[in-house]
Amino acid sequence: MVAHVPASPYEDQTQAIARQLLSATRESRSFFAQMRDQMRWDDKLLAWAMGNPGLRVQLFRFIDCLPSLRSKPEIARHLQEYLGDKTVELPTALKGMLNFANPDSMPGQIAATTVSTAVETLAHKYIAGETIQQVLKTIERLRKEKMTFTVDLLGEAVITEAEAKSYLDRYLELMAQLSAAANRWSTVPQIDQAEGEPLPNVQVSVKLTAFYSQFDPLDEQGSQERVSDRIRLLLRRAKELGAAVHFDMEQYQYKDMTLAILKQLLLEEEFRTRTDLGITLQAYLRDSLHDLKDLIEWAKQRGNPLTVRLVKGAYWDQETT
Structure with missing residues (x-):
């Protein structure tokens, strides 16, 4: 016997969004046809x-x-x-x-x-580019196609504190250069506004492990203290520049620790009202539904929303191999 599964209350909304996306895709058929023809x-x-x-x-x-x-x-x-x-x-x-x-x-x-x-x-x-000039060209091309972006720096696997400090400095410089360039961009309503409100047009993504070389669940308190100090510096500078910050997820062993650090840090009075922040969840994990529900309850306690990015998850091969 096959049990009857009731329709999801979100089914109608999901189908409506899918139709909108399909319609937009058909309008851009020439672009996709060109991409297909260039397949090499x-x-x-x-x-x-x-x-x-x-x-x-x-x-x-x-x-x-x-x-x-x-x-x-x-x-x-x-x-x-x-x-x-x-x-x-x-x-x-x-x-x-x-x-x-x-x-x-x-x-x-x-x-x-x-x-x-x-x-x-x-x-x-x-890879958007090897230099900031190349990155800006890529971003400006995306914006012409009405696509927004979030930029992260490669080389996040730090093994020394000098590398971790350098990584923070590189992010501070990246945000400053992107923000300076953004001042020259003309507004694209489809990606720069939502319900009439402006959105941050500079967005960066970071991994917590890149800001402390000894990030380890076996030293949760020490890792939290060192990482939080550096993330505070990043968030303060991002606010000054009007940039949004997304926190990427990493290997499974760091997931719970990453969420715990962020939930505590973003409840601090200085950051509690910030809505230009985001947390990533990986869809391939069975835990993600529970983590999402937990984030929703935490956001209610916080009193201010933040973005949750749902991604497929990039660590399956590494973790299974």
């Missing part, structure tokens, strides 16, 4: 990886070591070692590309060049 190796590589778990794990391992490889034969050899594994479901085209006997051969070098170029191009789809 990098797109195919990503599509294959997402559809094949074995390929995805090995490809990400290969990408992780790629920056340390200094020659095409090295790249070709690693490519064969990682993607030649029997657990990897390879498309015919890629399988044929790996069919070379010697990494130093011409076919090996062609394979290394093709895949390296595809990986680099793929990376640039997700």
